Amino acid sequence: MKRGIHLWLLAPGLLLLAMLMGGPVALLALESLKPFIPGSMRPGEGWTLAHYRELLQPAYLVYFWETFRIGLIVSTLSLLLGAPLAFAAVRSPRAAVRKGLLALLVGLLVMSLIARLYAIEMAWGSLGPLAPLGALLGFAPRHPRYAEVLVGIGLLHFTLPVVALMLVGTFRALSPRLEEAAASLGATRSDAVVSILLPLAAPGLVSAFLVALAMCISNFVAPLVLGRGVVVFTTSLMYTRFADIGNYPSGAAIGITMLILAFLVVYGLSALARRLVPR
Amino acid sequence: MARIIASPAVNRRALLGGLAGMAGAGPVFAQPRGEQLLVVMWGAQWIEVCRPIGEEWMRATGDRIQWELHAGGAMAVVGRLRPLWPRVPQNLIAAWDPVFAAMMEAGWMEPVSETEMPALREIPDAFFKKDAQGRKMTVPLSTAGAFWGYRTDLVTGPPIESIEQLLEPRFRGKLCVPVPVNLSGLLLVSLAMQRGGNERNIEPGWQFLKQLAERGQIGRVVANNSEMINAMSAGDLSVAFWNTGGWQAVRDRFPCRLLTRLPDNKGFLFNEGFAVMKGENANRVAAAKRFANHFATAPINTRYNMPLGSGPTNINSTPAPAIADIFYKPDELERFAYIPDYAYMSSQVDAWTRRWETEITPLVRRG
Incomplete structure (x- = not known):
């Protein structure tokens, strides 16, 4: 009886969730199975898996791989840069440093992404003053693959403040007394960080990494503005189909495939993290 | 799509007569109240030249013009409207030949005529896209390339x-x-x-x-x-x-x-211009046609095309001197154009x- 009451109490929330989240995804899944008639605005009759079969072509697998590869690289960089920033924002002995870092992170978060992306293009683009630095990563500024560097920097601007602010909460929840206790037992500061702090912060680090990854692989505007038309994420493929050629079924198939892949990657990474850092 | 909303000014009556006289189409302006129109236009210099023309129109007529910008190519709007049709808020869409073809195939466009839009009389017949019944379906504003x-x-x-x-x-x-x-x-x-x-x-x-x-x-x-x-x-x-x-x-x-x-x-x-969208609100469709007609009049057609580097379609318009080297003389068309x-x-x-x-x-x- 009690269980039944709980279910009834949950029902409005579940219904809302189903309508807001499940409904659109279900419609997208159905759309992905419809045939497309080129040059026509009218949907085809019947059902087909052709749009999914098309995505098995090597060229399309490369688009998925590139999206995840760049996303994983940027998420890793976000974590490597965001964790020290967050740690300093929490543990710096100087209040001005703590406040300054937090203000910087929040400032980056609220600043228009478009403005930041065009600033990156001006600074790091082929003729920008920072282009030689970008070239150190292996591509000449005029080489099409240099666009990957630009997109990576753009995504980093997007994810870094979010990751760092998430980790501020993680590090705040860890008592400084743990490090002090480790130090009193003879551990060096780096030992304390590696063997005490990081394992305790691992769940927060994994969460921040997964959020950064989700932000990267679903990003549309950074590849669009900085990708020079050669760094093409799956979001761009979807946009072209939905908006430019009106091929909704194909766009929907890419969306559903991306959703499944993202679930698998997130589930896989979470499982790996649980195995590496048992609670 | 970005939307730019502008409000009409209050002195519309004072400007009504002047603008009507300039356009030479007095009776079409005699509207008791304004209509809200959503007009899709390209960004960059297209919206720059259209915005002041729209503001003058709003002051003169009381119509309220809301601009929406194409995101990417004009064909994108077709894909975007497909799932919404027939409940689309757009009344006029700036587009070009391939997009007109797709929208005509879908049956979204309202036929246009010289009776409702007198300025169309000054546009050569060859510039219009026509449906199977031979009705004019577009409002050609530019010859571009x-x-x-x-x-x-x-x-x-x-x-x-x-x-x-x-x-x-x-x-x-x-x-x-x-x-x-x-x-x-x-x-x-x-x-x-x-x-x-x-x-x-x-x-x-x-x-x-x-x-x-x-x-x-x-x-x-x-x-x-x-x-x-x-x-x-x-x-x-x-x-x-x-x-x-x-x-x-x-x-x-x-x-x-x-x-x-x-x-x-x-x-x-190719030709660029307006497509008047079908709609249930006849007053609004009529207002859209009046606004499109305004763009087709010689002075506005000249003004519209000047910064775009495109050729005006109204025979009484003046082409920009800078485009002389771009467009072809009649004897060059077959040799250099396709x-x-x-x-x-x-x-x-x-x-x-x-x-x-x-x-x-x-x-x-x-x-």
């Missing part, structure tokens, strides 16, 4: 006299080209014609494009006017294939040469886009 061109300050060595020269090492990474969804694949048609093909025999174009991509000649792939203008203004790209509007913006800032009279290739011509089958091209864009994604982008990425 798509051409190869280059910045003369950046191209060293002999001038470009044939697009075959684009395979030379000096153009490595220097080309700025559109994806097939932009200009409905005119780039491919241009390349195909260079090798003896056309829009229905497009394979030679793909082979030429692959050669360009394999040799690393393509430095940037752009998807809209702003991207093209920015790319060609930055200074690292020197050659592009794009429309007259984009070229005009680049020509305003840098010395350029448009390859409109190539001995072994052609330039492309008007492809845009309706056929719009039916091929989906297939061409897939082929671009699977065969060209990987080559361009390799550099």
